Amino acid sequence: MIEIRDIHKYFGSLQVLKGIDLNVEKGEVLSVIGASGSGKSTLLYCINGLEKIQQGSIRVDDVDVHAKGTDINQLRQNLGMVFQQWNSFPHLTTIENVALSPRIVKKKSRAEARDIAAAQLKHVGLGDKLDVYPSALSGGQQQRLAIARALAMEPEYMLFDEATSALDPELVGEVLDTMRLLAEEGMTMICVTHEMGFARDVSDRVAFFHEGIMEEIGPPKQIFGDAISAHTQKFLANVR
Amino acid sequence: MEQPINFFSGFSFNDLLFLGEAAGRTILISILSITIGTIFGCLFGWILQVSGTAGAVSVGAFLDIFRSVPLIIQLILFYNFAPMIGLSLDPFASGVIVLSIYAAALVANVARGGIEAVGRPMRRAARSLGMSYWQDMRYVVWPIGLRAVFPAWVGVALGVMKDSALVSVLGYVELLKASQILITRTQEPFIILTVAGAFYFALSYPLSRYSARLEERWSQ
Numbered sequence: 451m452i453e454i455r456d457i458h459k460y461f462g463s464l465q466v467l468k469g470i471d472l473n474v475e476k477g478e479v480l481s482v483i484g485a486s487g488s489g490k491s492t493l494l495y496c497i498n499g500l501e502k503i504q505q506g507s508i509r510v511d512d513v514d515v516h517a518k519g520t521d522i523n524q525l526r527q528n529l530g531m532v533f534q535q536w537n538s539f540p541h542l543t544t545i546e547n548v549a550l551s552p553r554i555v556k557k558k559s560r561a562e563a564r565d566i567a568a569a570q571l572k573h574v575g576l577g578d579k580l581d582v583y584p585s586a587l588s589g590g591q592q593q594r595l596a597i598a599r600a601l602a603m604e605p606e607y608m609l610f611d612e613a614t615s616a617l618d619p620e621l622v623g624e625v626l627d628t629m630r631l632l633a634e635e636g637m638t639m640i641c642v643t644h645e646m647g648f649a650r651d652v653s654d655r656v657a658f659f660h661e662g663i664m665e666e667i668g669p670p671k672q673i674f675g676d677a678i679s680a681h682t683q684k685f686l687a688n689v690r
Numbered sequence: 691m692e693q694p695i696n697f698f699s700g701f702s703f704n705d706l707l708f709l710g711e712a713a714g715r716t717i718l719i720s721i722l723s724i725t726i727g728t729i730f731g732c733l734f735g736w737i738l739q740v741s742g743t744a745g746a747v748s749v750g751a752f753l754d755i756f757r758s759v760p761l762i763i764q765l766i767l768f769y770n771f772a773p774m775i776g777l778s779l780d781p782f783a784s785g786v787i788v789l790s791i792y793a794a795a796l797v798a799n800v801a802r803g804g805i806e807a808v809g810r811p812m813r814r815a816a817r818s819l820g821m822s823y824w825q826d827m828r829y830v831v832w833p834i835g836l837r838a839v840f841p842a843w844v845g846v847a848l849g850v851m852k853d854s855a856l857v858s859v860l861g862y863v864e865l866l867k868a869s870q871i872l873i874t875r876t877q878e879p880f881i882i883l884t885v886a887g888a889f890y891f892a893l894s895y896p897l898s899r900y901s902a903r904l905e906e907r908w909s910q
């Protein structure tokens with residue numbers, strides 16, 4: 451379980467998160483929506499410790515992410531993250547991209563790491579692209595590669611930060627399908643997204659962020675059909 | 691082989707050997723300085739990159755001195771002033787030290803550029819996989835950064851090799867000094883400088899060819 455308690459996050463004097471409280475249960479799929487600059491990405495970065503928080507706490511399976519003694523590199527293995535930009539390692543082939551961290555972080559043997567990588571690439575539908583370089587892949591394929599790379603660490607949680615926003619429209623579907631597949635397999639997921647269809651169909655709950663505050667959270671039915679907050683209503687009216 | 695030594699004679703086979711031997715010294719001093727300079731240059735480059743503006747101002751200014759003062763002045767100053775602080779160094783050691791610092795100052799900027807060539811998103815992606823700072827450096831930043839700045843580094847290395855000729859002012863008999871000696875004796879500057887130039891070319895050409903091949907391989 452991910453437990454977020456009253457977190458406050460500042461960049462200099464700019465307060466970006468203003469007291470967020472949120473629990474994400476094992477197996478849950480949470481979509482996070484909201485206007486640009488509302489702090490959605492920052493929330494994800496705080497969860498895996500890529501950004502520090504100034505107040506509050508975040509616990510993942512009872513481990514305090516921001517505590518001094520926490521082995522953050524260990525913790526991150528359990529929190530796969532996929533970014534808007536896919537960040538493929540350009541000097542490595544597809545399979546090497548995926549096998550790298552199992553090998554160097556988890557200290558698996560070369561052969562074992564390759565097996566894991568091959569299996570994950572097959573999982574995301576790239577089983578026939580093992581030995582090509584990322585430059586030969588489309589954006590959608592590179593994003594699926596990024597998903598496979600995160601999955602190779604066998605995380606229990608996956609964080610998606612607008613995984614489809616940088617893609618050409620015709621490539622969005624294949625990445626969303628992969629995310630759907632993971633959701634069906636029971637992966638715990640927090641998905642920051644502008645894909646309202648995905649948020650509605652796949653998530654268990656949807657959270658709406660507005661200027662650093664989580665204005666509203668609830669089942670998709672409620673958020674999309676019967677939002678309480680005027681901000682939520684306005685946002686949804688605009689994205690449709 | 692007994693050959694009568696004949697001063698003011700033409701250019702002989704022995705002279706070619708003499709130049710070859712001097713070329714060996716040019717190689718030796720160049721390889722040493724480039725290697726030492728590259729190691730320290732990477733270290734300085736890393737300091738410049740991690741320490742942001744504060745580091746760029748202090749370390750950067752320090753390195754700027756060595757980048758901007760003509761090498762020949764650095765060599766003469768160091769060679770003549772080192773004994774004053776109790777260091778008695780021969781021309782070779784002085785040359786290696788000064789050239790290494792000079793190379794380090796040049797490599798520092800190249801190295802910083804290499805690290806910065808790997809953007810923050812890429813590094814965050816690596817860290818999000820559980821890599822430590824140094825694993826990210828070793829397996830992501832180094833290979834990507836190296837490819838980005840390798841041509842610039844080759845430029846520095848070739849430059850240092852040519853600049854090693856300046857160590858001749860300290861009396862170290864490398865390629866240029868050897869040529870001067872032969873010119874004085876034979877009075878045939880044209881042949882000798884052509885041969886010396888050919889030696890320099892023969893030293894740098896393989897390196898630039900090899901680097902071009904590497905770049906080609908990396909770019910696909």
Ligand SMILES: Nc1ncnc2c1ncn2[C@@H]1O[C@H](COP(=O)(O)OP(=O)(O)OP(=O)(O)O)[C@@H](O)[C@H]1O
Pocket residue numbers: 461464466484485486487488489490491492493
């Ligand atoms: N490293 C940073 N330094 C300073 N300010 C930052 C930094 N990262 C984010 N911000 C600011 O924090 C605020 C929230 O940013 P964040 O990226 O979390 O928004 P977001 O909801 O993900 O927006 P988007 O939909 O555009 O991705 C923005 O005002 C942004 O400018």
Ligand SMILES: [Mg+2]
Pocket residue numbers: 490491492611612
């Ligand atoms: Mg964002």
